[in-house]
Amino acid sequence: MTNNGWFQILFFLLVVLALTKPLGAFMTRVFNREKTFLDPVLRPIEKLLYRLTGVDEATEMGWKEYAGAMLIFSGVTLALTYLIERVQNHLPLNPQHLPAVAPDLAFNTAVSFTTNTNWQAYVPETTMSYLTQMTTLAYHNFISAGVGIALAIAVVRGIARREKDTIGNFWVDMTRAVLWVLLPLCLVGALFLVWQGVPQNFKPYATAQLVDPQTVQTTGADGKTTTQVIKEQTIAQGPTASQEVIKEFGTNGGGFFNANSAHPYENPTPLSNLLEMLLIFAIGAGLTYTLGQMTGSPRHGWAVWCAMAILFLVGVTAAYSAEARGNPLVETSANHVQPAGNMEGKEIRFGIANSALWAVVTTDTSCGAVNSMHDSFTPLGGMIPLINMLLGEVIFGGAGSGLYGIIVFIILSVFIAGLMVGRTPEYLGKKVEAFDVKMAMLTVLIYPLFVLGFTAISVVAPKFGLSSLANAGPHGLSEIFYAYAEAGANNGSAFAGLNANTLWYNTTIATTMLFGRFFMVIPVLAIAGSLARKKHVPESAGTFPVTTPLFTGLLISVILIVGALTFFPALSLGPILEHLLMNAGKTF
Amino acid sequence: MKKNFMISIWMTIATTILLGVVYPFVVTVLAQVLFPSQANGSLITLNGKVVGSRLIGQPFSSPGYFRSRPSAAGNGYDAQNSGGSNLGPTNKSLIDRVSGDAQKAQAENPASPVPMDLITTSGSGLDPHISPAAAAFQAPRVAKERGMTEADVTTLIAKHTEPRQLGFLGEPRVNVLELNLDLDAVHPMH
Numbered sequence: 070m071t072n073n074g075w076f077q078i079l080f081f082l083l084v085v086l087a088l089t090k091p092l093g094a095f096m097t098r099v100f101n102r103e104k105t106f107l108d109p110v111l112r113p114i115e116k117l118l119y120r121l122t123g124v125d126e127a128t129e130m131g132w133k134e135y136a137g138a139m140l141i142f143s144g145v146t147l148a149l150t151y152l153i154e155r156v157q158n159h160l161p162l163n164p165q166h167l168p169a170v171a172p173d174l175a176f177n178t179a180v181s182f183t184t185n186t187n188w189q190a191y192v193p194e195t196t197m198s199y200l201t202q203m204t205t206l207a208y209h210n211f212i213s214a215g216v217g218i219a220l221a222i223a224v225v226r227g228i229a230r231r232e233k234d235t236i237g238n239f240w241v242d243m244t245r246a247v248l249w250v251l252l253p254l255c256l257v258g259a260l261f262l263v264w265q266g267v268p269q270n271f272k273p274y275a276t277a278q279l280v281d282p283q284t285v286q287t288t289g290a291d292g293k294t295t296t297q298v299i300k301e302q303t304i305a306q307g308p309t310a311s312q313e314v315i316k317e318f319g320t321n322g323g324g325f326f327n328a329n330s331a332h333p334y335e336n337p338t339p340l341s342n343l344l345e346m347l348l349i350f351a352i353g354a355g356l357t358y359t360l361g362q363m364t365g366s367p368r369h370g371w372a373v374w375c376a377m378a379i380l381f382l383v384g385v386t387a388a389y390s391a392e393a394r395g396n397p398l399v400e401t402s403a404n405h406v407q408p409a410g411n412m413e414g415k416e417i418r419f420g421i422a423n424s425a426l427w428a429v430v431t432t433d434t435s436c437g438a439v440n441s442m443h444d445s446f447t448p449l450g451g452m453i454p455l456i457n458m459l460l461g462e463v464i465f466g467g468a469g470s471g472l473y474g475i476i477v478f479i480i481l482s483v484f485i486a487g488l489m490v491g492r493t494p495e496y497l498g499k500k501v502e503a504f505d506v507k508m509a510m511l512t513v514l515i516y517p518l519f520v521l522g523f524t525a526i527s528v529v530a531p532k533f534g535l536s537s538l539a540n541a542g543p544h545g546l547s548e549i550f551y552a553y554a555e556a557g558a559n560n561g562s563a564f565a566g567l568n569a570n571t572l573w574y575n576t577t578i579a580t581t582m583l584f585g586r587f588f589m590v591i592p593v594l595a596i597a598g599s600l601a602r603k604k605h606v607p608e609s610a611g612t613f614p615v616t617t618p619l620f621t622g623l624l625i626s627v628i629l630i631v632g633a634l635t636f637f638p639a640l641s642l643g644p645i646l647e648h649l650l651m652n653a654g655k656t657f
Numbered sequence: 658m659k660k661n662f663m664i665s666i667w668m669t670i671a672t673t674i675l676l677g678v679v680y681p682f683v684v685t686v687l688a689q690v691l692f693p694s695q696a697n698g699s700l701i702t703l704n705g706k707v708v709g710s711r712l713i714g715q716p717f718s719s720p721g722y723f724r725s726r727p728s729a730a731g732n733g734y735d736a737q738n739s740g741g742s743n744l745g746p747t748n749k750s751l752i753d754r755v756s757g758d759a760q761k762a763q764a765e766n767p768a769s770p771v772p773m774d775l776i777t778t779s780g781s782g783l784d785p786h787i788s789p790a791a792a793a794f795q796a797p798r799v800a801k802e803r804g805m806t807e808a809d810v811t812t813l814i815a816k817h818t819e820p821r822q823l824g825f826l827g828e829p830r831v832n833v834l835e836l837n838l839d840l841d842a843v844h845p846m847h
Contacts, residue, residue: 076825118675122667123660138661145665149673194737204677211676240664247672252680259684260691266712269688269696274737277700277709280837281717285732297732304713304736306698311684328730328739331780333712334698339827396746399777402756405763407790409773413751414741416779417726417786420828424780441780442741445751544745566743647747656749 070393074422078385081343081426082378085350085465089374092351093358099249100222100242101363111248118244129235132598135223136591138239139216143183143587146212150179150205154197163198164273170196177575182206184586185213185467187316187323187437187561188578190570194305194326199271206323207312211247211255214319214352217469218246220590221356222363224473227597228497229364231605236597246469250352251318258314261344266337267310275304309334317348320467322437322561330427330440331416342423342440349436353377353465356472364497368616373475376624380464381433384453389425391450398651411450414442425450432457435467437561444540444548444564448651451564452644455551458558459640460632461516467559470586473593475624479615480509480596482627486613495612498605505599508592515588517635519581520553524639526577527553533573539566542657543650547643552578557585701838709834710736714785717837720765721802721846723787723795725833726774727758730782742778766798786830789818805844813839 098105119126130138153160154175158168170178174191181188182205191197197206219242226236263269282300289295309325313335316323330336336345354374361370393410400408410421419427424441431438432454443451457464463475480496484506487494494501527534527549538545548564555562556578563569569578614620688696699711709715714725716734728734729742744751758776772791792814800807817836820829 073821073825080825114675118668118671121671122664124664124668134661137658138664141658141662142665142668145662145669149669192738192740194739203681204673207681208673208677212672240668247676252676255680256684260687263684263688263692263695266695266699268698269685270698271685272697275698275700275707275710277707277715279715280708280834280841281715281719281722283716283718283733287732299716299732302709302713302715302734302736304698304700304710305739308681308685310688310696311681326739326781328741328781328783331741332739333714333781333783333785337699337712339822343826395773398747398752399755399773402752402759405768405770406759406776407770407772409788411746412773412777413744413746413755414778414780416781416784417774417788417830418784418827423827439780442743444743444745445741447746539743540745540748542745542747544747547745564743564745565740566745647745651747656747656752 070389071422074389074420077422078389078426081346082381084347085354088347088351089354089358092355093370094362096250096355096359097362099245105249107249107253115244115248122240124240126238126241129238131234132223132227132236132594135236135239136594139220139590140587143216146209147179147183150182150209151175153201153205154178157198157201160198160200162200162203162271164271165198167196167198173572173575174570177579180579180582181561182209182321182323183213184559184582185217185319185321185435185470186556186559186582186586187321188556188563188582189323189561190575192327193324199307202312202325203308207315210312210315210319210321210323211251214251214315214321214468215243215247217467218250218352219243219469220594221469221472224476224593224597225360225363227601228499230601232603233601236594236601251315255311255314255318258318258344258348259310262310262313262341265341266334267313267341268306268334269308269310270306271308272306274306277302277304313345314348316438317345317436318351320349320352320434320436322431324438330438331442336440339418339423342419342427345438346427346430349430349434349438350465352468353434353471356469360472366497366616369497372616372621373479373624376621377464377475379621379625380628381429384433384457384464385426385429388429388450388453389422391447391453392421392425394447396447396651398654398656411445411447414445416441428454429457431562432560433462433464433466435462435470435559437555439562442565443551443562444566448644448648451547452640454562455547455554455644456632456640458554458560459636460628462558462560463628470559473590477509477512477593478624478628478631480505481513481631482620482624483613483615485627486623490611490613492611495606497615498608499600499603500606505596508596511592512589513631515584516557519584520557521639523553523577523581524550533571537568537571537574539568540657543643543647544657547647550639550643553581556581559586701834703838708838711832711835712785714783715834717833720798722837722840723792723799723833724775726784726787727776727778728782729778734783736783739781739783741780741782766794769794785832785834787833789814789829789831792818792831792836799840803840803844803846809844813843
């Protein structure tokens with residue numbers, strides 16, 4: 070670990086802190102439909118959209134209609150994505166003449182992008198045409214993030230409102246999230262990224278004459294060795310910057326290229342790297358302020374922010390130190406190697422500090438973009454991203470999903486505090502009753518059911534489960550565990566050695582993504598509807614305050630205890646065991 | 658519900674046009690006007706031929722060139738098949754590959770510790786950079802092969818070493834393709 074590395078990490082957190090209030094206050098204005106400086110441009114577009122689609126912006130919805138509209142809309146966009154993938158060979162903007170995407174892969178990808186997961190079981194360069202990337206994948210990056218933000222706002226309204234049956238209008242919230250929050254910053258951010266070197270064109274792949282032609286020997290399936298002279302390099306191109314920026318800002322994470330943000334075209338410089346990481350955290354951080362402001366308790370927003378920042382710092386410290394310590398097997402196997410930490414799967418321009426930092430940022434949220442390969446992290450370094458996802462991605466969290474995720478944990482925290490003093494728990498003036506706690510527990514239980522269930526089936530199925538592994542030993546368990554953990558948490562990063570483009574993994578991972586997104590959201594909206602109907606109870610001496618360091622500490626404890634109780638056994642058989650074996654000098 | 662279904666259909670069409678077509682086209686036009694070189698992939702041309710991109714690494718194996726890092730992209734530096742090795746830390750193939758590469762590097766270069774980045778693959782398989790230590794490690798070999806003085810090679814390395822951005826972001830690095838092209842320009846191999 071270096072001082073400069075630490076400085077970069079703390080600098081990053083300070084900029085996130087500085088962004089929280091302005092962005093949060095802006096989002097409050099947008100969703101309260103107050104005036105903003107962007108109205109002269111955006112209000113006409115908004116009105117036009119409503120006129121074209123038949124939205125009545127004056128009406129409001131109860132939680133059931135809100136959930137229904139969200140589900141139908143997600144279903145329709147999912148279907149269109151599937152369709153475009155299946156017929157991309159007949160559509161324009163396909164200069165590489167890529168064929169139609171196979172049905173199970175097209176389904177997996179459509180689900181993956183609709184649920185804000187952006188798990189990629191394919192190599193984009195050789196699978197998806199420019200048109201498919203723009204109109205379905207980058208499109209979902211906007212829409213799934215807009216839907217996520219809308220849901221978070223609906224939940225916050227549920228807390229803030231008193232004796233109301235409605236929690237807002239889904240169409241208005243989603244449209245305003247896309248037009249006011251996402252689109253303007255993406256326009257500016259995309260150009261910033263192009264300035265740093267990210268391509269933005271519709272050209273066919275470029276061909277370069279290699280300066281030093283290479284002779285390569287390849288062994289075919291029949292065992293014969295063939296010698297081949299490679300004189301050219303085909304360099305993939307495309308409209309990258311416009312997708313890259315929303316991929317981070319909407320915490321989506323689906324790479325334009327296979328190597329994702331490790332690819333020099335997606336993330337060419339340390340400055341582009343900093344901007345992309347800030348975009349990943351921005352909405353999650355800002356929404357904590359929005360929560361405080363809309364519920365009339367700004368200090369509550371900051372108390373939640375602090376819990377997130379502390380968990381972030383713990384994770385980044387652990388990951389950075391594990392990666393900086395490096396892999397003892399590599400250092401002892403090769404004589405006279407200069408120890409420089411674990412550089413396998415990492416880029417020189419980012420180094421250890423920015424790779425570890427990014428890995429934590431992308432899994433604290435539901436982003437899942439990677440700038441280094443998590444599969445090649447040290448066991449403990451790779452365990453941190455896994456734990457971040459298992460905790461529910463509530464550390465700043467995904468666009469919107471982070472906020473409603475942590476509200477579930479807040480409800481559990483005040484419930485536990487209430488049990489300790491023997492009073493009905495309250496949250497910001499609302500009594501938290503049996504129905505609310507049941508719904509909160511439901512979201513907490515659905516996730517491990519799918520993650521641990523499918524992992525367990527896969528590890529005892531040699532034919533369709535274990536055959537996809539790239540690494541043996543405990544690392545193999547980690548690969549499968551990671552795949553379902555990210556799917557359920559809608560993250561989309563990977564221990565990418567696992568060959569997930571098989572019928573079994575495509576369908577079970579798609580199922581996990583669907584349940585992880587929508588079966589989380591419905592109970593959360595039910596809580597919002599239930600809280601909105603309740604009367605306000607004034608604060609009394611028996612109220613557990615949600616603005617204090619004690620609350621922050623309790624919230625952190627509840628998140629960690631729920632996570633540890635559920636997942637520690639699986640972690641001990643995967644990364645923890647591998648760490649011990651690595652230090653004992655064992656390889657597989 | 659029927660009303661929301663019809664809205665869904667129209668909303669999908671309208672937003673697909675706005676976000677999937679208008680937005681990327683606007684960004685493309687602005688990018689092509691403001692930053693044409695970057696927008697088209699930062700390609701490097703030499704005598705009218707594209708010889709690479711300054712952002713995309715290339716493989717080098719002749720001893721007179723600086724080597725790039727090992728690459729797991731296709732057969733090595735396959736720029737339409739980017740990716741890492743995804744070998745886990747206790748995978749025997751990783752340990753074998755690393756120790757083999759380290760021995761090879763020691764045999765080809767005057768004895769000194771091998772920099773870690775020269776025996777590890779990058780995340781993209783297209784890393785255009787090596788560390789300044791990895792460049793210094795290879796300097797004596799390159800100087801000898803080209804009949805240059807080590808001081809001249811070191812000067813060239815310094816010229817192509819990018820410092821931390823804004824003084825603190827990222828790590829110092831050397832662009833291998835640009836360094837090798839410059840070597841060919843000032844002191845070609847015969």
